[in-house]
Amino acid sequence: MHVIVDIAIIPIGIGLSLSRYVAACEQVFTEADLEPTLHANGTNIEGEWDQVMAALKRCHEVLHSMGAPRVATNMRLGTRTDRTQTMEEKLEAVRSKST
Amino acid sequence: MHVIVDIAIIPIGIGLSLSRYVAACEQVFTEADLEPTLHANGTNIEGEWDQVMAALKRCHEVLHSMGAPRVATNMRLGTRTDRTQTMEEKLEAVRSKST
Amino acid sequence: MHVIVDIAIIPIGIGLSLSRYVAACEQVFTEADLEPTLHANGTNIEGEWDQVMAALKRCHEVLHSMGAPRVATNMRLGTRTDRTQTMEEKLEAVRSKST
Amino acid sequence: MHVIVDIAIIPIGIGLSLSRYVAACEQVFTEADLEPTLHANGTNIEGEWDQVMAALKRCHEVLHSMGAPRVATNMRLGTRTDRTQTMEEKLEAVRSKST
Numbered sequence: 001m002h003v004i005v006d007i008a009i010i011p012i013g014i015g016l017s018l019s020r021y022v023a024a025c026e027q028v029f030t031e032a033d034l035e036p037t038l039h040a041n042g043t044n045i046e047g048e049w050d051q052v053m054a055a056l057k058r059c060h061e062v063l064h065s066m067g068a069p070r071v072a073t074n075m076r077l078g079t080r081t082d083r084t085q086t087m088e089e090k091l092e093a094v095r096s097k098s099t
Numbered sequence: 100m101h102v103i104v105d106i107a108i109i110p111i112g113i114g115l116s117l118s119r120y121v122a123a124c125e126q127v128f129t130e131a132d133l134e135p136t137l138h139a140n141g142t143n144i145e146g147e148w149d150q151v152m153a154a155l156k157r158c159h160e161v162l163h164s165m166g167a168p169r170v171a172t173n174m175r176l177g178t179r180t181d182r183t184q185t186m187e188e189k190l191e192a193v194r195s196k197s198t
Numbered sequence: 199m200h201v202i203v204d205i206a207i208i209p210i211g212i213g214l215s216l217s218r219y220v221a222a223c224e225q226v227f228t229e230a231d232l233e234p235t236l237h238a239n240g241t242n243i244e245g246e247w248d249q250v251m252a253a254l255k256r257c258h259e260v261l262h263s264m265g266a267p268r269v270a271t272n273m274r275l276g277t278r279t280d281r282t283q284t285m286e287e288k289l290e291a292v293r294s295k296s297t
Numbered sequence: 298m299h300v301i302v303d304i305a306i307i308p309i310g311i312g313l314s315l316s317r318y319v320a321a322c323e324q325v326f327t328e329a330d331l332e333p334t335l336h337a338n339g340t341n342i343e344g345e346w347d348q349v350m351a352a353l354k355r356c357h358e359v360l361h362s363m364g365a366p367r368v369a370t371n372m373r374l375g376t377r378t379d380r381t382q383t384m385e386e387k388l389e390a391v392r393s394k395s396t
Contacts, residue, residue, distance in 0.1 A: 001159065006305070006338030008272075008373055013181070016211040016267055016379065019387075023394035038391060039336040040343075040384035041303030041373050049159075053152050060100065060148075060178050069181035069214055074206075074272045074373060075174045076305055076338050079159050082112070082168035082313065087337035090316075094335060097320035105206070105239030107274055107371075112313040115280065115366055118288075122295035137292060138237040139285035140204030140274050145238075168313055173305075173371045175206055175239050175272060181214065186238035189217075193236060196221035199357065211379070247357075251350050258298065258346075258376050267379035273372045277357050280310070280366035 001049045004087055006076040008042035009059065011068035024066060025059040032058070037087070042074075046087050049079075100148045103186055105175040107141035108158065110167035123165060124158040131157070136186070141173075145186050148178075199247045202285055204274040206240035207257065209266035222264060223257040230256070235285070240272075244285050247277075298346045301384055303373040305339035306356065308365035321363060322356040329355070334384070339371075343384050346376075 011021045026043060029036035032055035034045040045052060056073070063071045110120045125142060128135035131154035133144040144151060155172070162170045209219045224241060227234035230253035232243040243250060254271070261269045308318045323340060326333035329352035331342040342349060353370070360368045 001156070004337065006336075008303070010208055010210065010270055012208065012210070012216070013214040017390070018210070019390035020394045022391045026391070026395055037337065038388060039303075040301065040334065040341045040387050041339075041375070044337045046337075049156055053156070057100070057148055057152070060176075064178070064180045070177065070179040072208055073174075073176040075172075075176070076371060077159075077172040077174070078169065078338070079163070080169040081163045090337050091335060093314070093316035094319045094323065097317045098323055103238065105237075107204070109307055109309065109369055111307065111309070111315070115310040116291070117309070118291035119295045121292045125292070125296055136238065137289060138204075139202065139235065139242045139244075139288050140276070141239075143238045171307055173274060177239070189238050190236060192215070192217035193220045193224070196218045197224060199354070247354055251354070255298070255346055255350070258374075262376070262378045268375065268377040271372075271374040273370075273374070275357075275370040275372070276367065277361070278367040279361045 001079055002046065002084065003049045003052050004044070004046045004078045004085075004090070005052055006042050006044050007056065008074045009063070010072045011063050012070035012072055014068050021063050021066060021068060024062050028059045028062055029055055044087055100178055101145065101183065102148045102151055103143070103145045103177045103189070104151055105141050105143050106155065107173045108162070109171045110162050111169035111171060113167045120162050120165060120167060123161055127158045127161055128154055143186055199277055200244065200282065201247045201250050202242070202244045202276045202283075202288070203250055204240050204242050205254065206272045207261070208270045209261050210268035210270060212266050219261050219264060219266060222260050226257045226260055227253055242285055298376055299343065299381065300346045300349050301341070301343045301375045301387070302349055303339050303341050304353065305371045306360065307369045308360050309367035309369055311365050318360050318363060318365060321359050325356045325359055326352055341384055
């Protein structure tokens with residue numbers, strides 16, 4: 001089952017600057033071949049369900065090991081069975097409707 | 100790794116009434132011993148990471164098998180390593196601060 | 199326009215314990231007559247759009263005034279025009295489908 | 298109060314293709330001078346709180362007027378008082394930490 005995911009991760013208890021932790025997750029996703037696309041409020045990844053979820057778990061583990069006592073993640077997940085659709089195709093669908 | 104999760108699932112392409120699908124996910128979570136707590140905008144579950152994620156995957160699979168061509172999930176996940184904390188303890192912490 | 203909302207607020211940069219801040223938002227929502235219902239991963243409120251959004255803004259302002267330099271909120275909002283529906287009715291719809 | 302927002306809007310009850318509705322919201326945000334940045338799982342905007350929230354309300358209204366009986370939005374909002382920060386600066390902060 002292919003899944004398209006948007007992940008926003010907030011490490012809690014490590015002060016104000018979160019960027020070092022977000023970058024660490026980016027690296028986890030890259031190493032998992034999920035080709036992360038960073039945006040201003042999260043990171044988009046896509047892939048096989050189990051592969052994506054294993055990377056997400058690893059991300060929480062890495063952030064804890066970096067010293068974050070709490071990690072709060074907000075995710076959007078989308079699966080569909082009517083047809084295959086990549087993130088790029090989702091974007092193109094909206095752009096083609098824009099005036 | 101214990102995880103506390105809030106899940107809101109929206110099946111797409113099956114019309115206006117989503118409650119039958121939400122109820123089906125409740126049953127998946129119950130069968131997985133995650134003791135789901137339904138609220139007006141989602142369902143709270145907690146348990147071991149792998150157990151929770153397996154149930155979430157099963158939930159997407161069940162909704163697709165019920166005829167939903169697309170399933171969009173929004174989740175909040177929290178893990179912590181400083182101490183154990185259940186959902187009930189989270190609630191109690193807020194209530195004890197209320198005036 | 200009636201709106202049903204689920205709000206999860208994370209103050210950032212104030213350490214590990216967030217409950218005092220969550221309780222402060224509860225009070226804002228109560229004072230705004232939004233009858234907040236706390237759950238393990240957020241708070242549900244409902245009311246007229248402008249009333250709800252004014253309370254949310256006040257909540258961010260209060261948390262900043264309490265010393266939180268950053269506030270990250272995750273929300274789910276639902277509006278519908280086909281019929282009126284309260285949070286209690288949403289819950290009842292799911293419960294009636296459960297086996 | 299400056300706010301950075303990520304919005305994912307799901308019209309319910311209009312079938313499988315959501316892109317026409319997402320494009321309509323993009324236009325609302327553009328007309329409100331919020332310079333929306335579309336990504337694969339939502340749209341990022343930033344601006345003054347009241348301006349952003351007025352556009353969000355307008356977006357729900359437009360989608361209902363286009364025939365969507367239900368509209369479910371998931372949002373992430375961030376405010377900060379320690380310093381000003383644009384979406385571009387958030388992105389740059391993460392990129393500078395990447396190896």
